[in-house]
Amino acid sequence: GGQRQRVVIAIALAGSPDIIIADEPTSALDATVQKQVLELLRTLVDETGVSVILVTHDMGVISEITNRVLVMRKGQVVEADHTTAILDQPGHDYTKKLLAAVPRLRVPPTTMSSEDGNVDGGSGRPADIGDDDLLLVAEDVSKQFSRPDFPWGLGAAKASFGLSDVSMRLPRGTVTGIVGESGSGKTTFGRILAGLDTAPTGRITIGEHAFDVSRSGRRSGLLGRVQMIFQDPSVSLNPRMTIGETLDESIRFGARTGSSKEPADLAAMMDRLGLPRSLLGRHPHQLSGGQKQRVCIARALLARPEIIVADEPTSALDVSVQAEIVQLLKDTIAERAMTMVFISHDLAIVQAMCSSVYIFKDGRIEDFGPTEFIFSRSDNPYTRALINARPQRFIC
Known part of the structure; x- marks a missing residue:
């Protein structure tokens, strides 16, 4: 699944488009490959000026790569703002519900042999x-x-x-x-x-x-x-x-x-x-x-x-x-x-x-x-x- 997803991403990037619509492009990717793909998309945006519309359920992906966020529900935009504003101070109850439901990885700062x-x-x-x-x-x-x-x-x-x-x-x-x-x-x-x-x-x-x-x-x-x-x-x-x-x-x-x-x-x-x-x-x-x-x-x-x-x-x-x-x-x-x-x-x-x-x-x-x-x-x-x-x- 992850290999197929990466092939599709490569096909989209190979055409040097002006706009890329990426619909859940990392859902089948593991964390390390996902990070590499997001860094590649971010680099392409910075170097070529391509615009990316990223459709995703993953709030982690949103926090890593996007500049602005539109939150949609039942076919309507319920909130739109800069990413940091949406993640730090959501205004709509639906946005607050989504962010509250994001699972957090608990990693205590301790290691052991x-x-x-x-x-x-x-x-x-x-x-x-x-x-x-x-x-x-x-x-x-x-x-x-x-x-x-x-x-x-x-x-x-x-x-x-x-x-x-x-x-x-x-x-x-x-x-x-x-x-x-x-x-x-x-x-x-x-x-x-x-x-x-x-x-x-x-x-x-x-x-x-x-x-x-x-x-x-x-x-x-x-x-x-x-x-x-x-x-x-x-x-x-x-x-x-x-x-x-x-x-x-x-x-x-x-x-x-x-x-x-x-x-x-x-x-x-x-x-x-x-x-x-x-x-x-x-x-x-x-x-x-x-x-x-x-x-x-x-x-x-x-x-x-x-x-x-x-x-x-x-x-x-x-x-x-x-x-x-x-x-x-x-x-x-x-x-x-x-x-x-x-x-x-x-x-x-x-x-x-x-x-x-x-x-x-x-x-x-x-x-x-x-x-x-x-x-x-x-x-x-x-x-x-x-x-x-x-x-x-x-x-x-």
Whole structure:
């Protein structure tokens, strides 16, 4: 996703335009790449005089690059002023609500040696967790991708690791975060957990059942035990099915897997996610990006799985809706004793959601441990670089 987003940015910049309309240009980018892209846009504005209209939900992006801000609600501009004035002294209640909902990354100014914490210097092996109430164990999952030496497939193919000996131990009823740069293997690992991709080596155990990841999820029986919330809702929703048909299908699929004896309540789920019931008769192209993402969250929850892999589930949502969805996910996990793997570039949301965090880099686990340790005391240079790339205004 992050690679695709950068390609689109490159296409827009290559034409040397007078005006660039950037609609959520950094939503799929990790913090370090996002910072680089914003610096590039700022440099282009200063050097070439190009004007940029930046459409975004991310207040951090606004604080980093913009000169002026227009706050819109229901098709109208409710407030417009210089960026510093909007961020420091918002005048409209809606602006105040948006800024109050922005998650802050809490980083105490203390550091600690990795020898004192729950990390092992990036060996890729998780720290010991008691076997009591473990739900999912992934062991030595590896996957390679091949790429040609030369353009257009000429020459021999080179192998590069998408994942290399990745292992995790996830307790029941917890949320575990996965953070890393674009292309670090986060989504690949999530798709393997969900039975949507295979890996030549490794094993996944859910409860007492072991699954061979070299076989497809349908053949191994893994498919259905884990549900996935995809990063791009526009691609993951069937354009020929109405929203109601999509959600009904998920309810029937969950019933077939026998994952829960409790009947799924479609209307209650729509209400809980803030989706009007009138959307049930519409098709995906008739919904906004945020509405489509909430439909994808509803689809995953209505299947009543044991585990949910959430790949950037809040990237298409504005900050006020984002806060509501994060709370909904936390409440649902607590009520159903589910386990969630939460993949995100947003470190503040990861900190708010997750009890432990794994940091991915180049297909390996670079750092891991309890959330409080990772954000306040880990001295891993890569972890600190990700944290320092966060806009300073929203670090406390």
